[in-house]
Amino acid sequence: MHCSYYKRPLLLLLVLYIGLLVCWYKPGPSASDISHFISPEPVCLQGKVVGFPAAKKKTHNVLVQVQQVNGQKVSGYLYARFPSAAPAWHETLLLCGKLKKPYSVALLGNFDWAAYLATKNVFTEMTVQSVQTLAPPAWPLRLIYTLRQDILATFERHFDRDLSAIAGGILLGERGEIDPQLYSNFQDSGAIHLLVASGGNVGFVTLVVFACCSLFGLSRKKTALAALAEAGVYTVLAGADAPLTRAYFMTVCAVAGYFLRRNSGVFQGLVLSCLVILLVHPAAVFETGFQMSFLATLAIVVCLNLYEIPYTWPRWVRFFAQIFLATLSTQLVLLPVFTNVFYKVSFAGLLANMVLVPLASLLMGLSFLFYIFCVLHLAFVLQWVTGAALLAFKWLVEFFAAWPLANVPAAAWSPGWVAAYYAGVFGLFHLRQKQFLRRVGPVLLAGMLLAPALQYFFFSPPTVWLLNEWNKNAILYRTAHGKRILVAPALDGEKLARAVLKSGARRVDWVLLSEDTPKQRQQVQALQQRVEVGQVVRPFAQVWPGEEMQADGVSVKVLWGQLLNRQNKVWTNAGFSGGRDSVSYEITDGNITFVTAANGRFVLYLGQVLDNQRNATRRLSFPL
Secondary structure, three states, rough: OHHHHHHHHHHHHHHHHHHHHHOOOOOOOOEEEHHHHOOOOOOEEEEEEEOOOEOOOOOOEEEEEEEEEEEEEOEEEEEEEEOOOOOOOOOEEEEEEEOOOOOOOOOOOOOOOOHHHOOOEEEEEEEEEEEEEEEOOHHHHHHHHHHHHHHHHHHHHHHHHHHHHHHHHHOOOOOOOOOOHHHHHHHHHHHHHHHOOHHHHHHHHHHHHHHHHHHHHHHHHHHHHHHHHHHHHHHHHHOOOOOHHHHHHHHHHHHHHHOOOOOOOHHHHHHHHHHHHHHHOOOHHOOOOHHHHHHHHHHHHHHHHHHHOOOOOOHHHHHHHHHHHHHHHHHHHHHHHHHHHHHHOOOOOHHHHHHHHHHHHHHHHHHHHHHHHHHHOOOOHHHHHHHHHHHHHHHHHHHHHHHOOOOOOOOOOOOOHHHHHHHHHHHHOOOOOHHHHHHHHHHHHHHHHHHHHHHHHHHOOOOOEHHHHHHHEEEEEEOOOOOOEOOOOOOOHHHHHHHHHHHOOOOOEEEOOOOOOOHHHHHHHHHHHOOEEEEEEEOOOEEEOOEEEEEEOEEEEEEEEEEEOOOOOOEOOOOOOOOOOEEEEEEEEEOOOEEOOHHHHHHHHOOOEEOOOOOEEEEEEEOO
């Protein structure tokens, strides 16, 4: 791949557009969105099912594109839960029920359901009370949906839950209600991407079609058309989401190049597909799956073009060398994204994917062939072989996940360090292009040095995070020197650990209990399972109001509990009753001094009450 690719107008336009989206775009409902009709009263709406139903324990959940509400034209999408049978894909329905906002707890470092749906332009939910079919899907779509459901049902009939989830995930990207431990094992082994239908699947289908066409001696034109048709059907069958759409765009470019006997332009296909998806759906830029899919594909395209494997090497050596390069480039480019989402790093993935990726391709073909044999009532021919292959795949995932370096806890990266890292990776990918590296090297080196420095001096001030989940509170403070102090840890310990990791640290230097109760001590124990904990301060057992502690340039003074009354006036609960009394803490960090509430609900700064927000995280950076 020539360096002039980076100067192409389409790529520059895409980079500019992404920058504008990241800086200024925020997903939100349009003026005619269904969310404006949320009320306590039930409504009846007409809409079309636009996603494949996801089977949950008690419901079947699906996205519905809304057309009318109570006879009035509207737009937007609805996340609908069907307690009874699942609706058909692209079926037009009349639904009745109560609309509501998606459940949201915006706790630092933790999953926020409402924010996740917002990246899909969904701002409304409904639990369906009654449903009526207005129009069935068109017959080609009905045929595809029926085929997909039959494949998944066949796997469920012949294999246990784990093996059927693996087969469905590898073949169609539908893993269903997979066991949480098995899902964690896929993460730790670096193989979670294999449970999502992606570009590799589309490429595999295309290559199989090319191989079959060559056996029958079809012409170049017929081969190209057959490959595009089969890849298109598979893309729709597997859901046609961002990774698959991107892969099909690239397949079109590659097949067109094959037909015209010219450079395929795979890089241009990737850029074009990314731009089209973001123009149609700008909120996708905030989706983790979208980011990981395009970054991984870009890394593979660039790396395999710049580091070509010599053709003199044996074919099997070249095969594994290409897998190694693809895996290494993917692991490198996804490291910050993976860390900032899962707060852990898997060093086992590099070797694991060299084994699991080829096996996954084998399983994809074997699983589909097994389905064909089931349709022909010959399941017994391949059932043992397919089951054994799935079981071996599961065992290998668990084997690699058990490695000591498969699950290494890691704190989230700051934007400055992310920028510096990608500047370094870009330079690493282009090491062989000496002349290009001489021109851009100084710029990359400056970025690697300046980005973290700017982050430290201008974008990492002392900060307080007020955490709240259903009236359970905690206060996390980052000191001027980067230490962490956690006050009143009433929240779930694992959620507190994710908040600490999201703040950019793997250690809490001080944990200040607001009251010495078994509940708070239990949360601290859960916290210690994920992050390192320094000194734990227990009021009335270790310290009393009036006492002061100092460490690392920070002074902490114990006070009688500061609370708010119904008129939002601060009052002090002075005196010890011998029961569940709460204390506050006065924290002095350089020229900053503030007081925490007895229940962790607020902080007092310069006589001002800075309250928390319900089911949210309020961030306060000093000086205010």
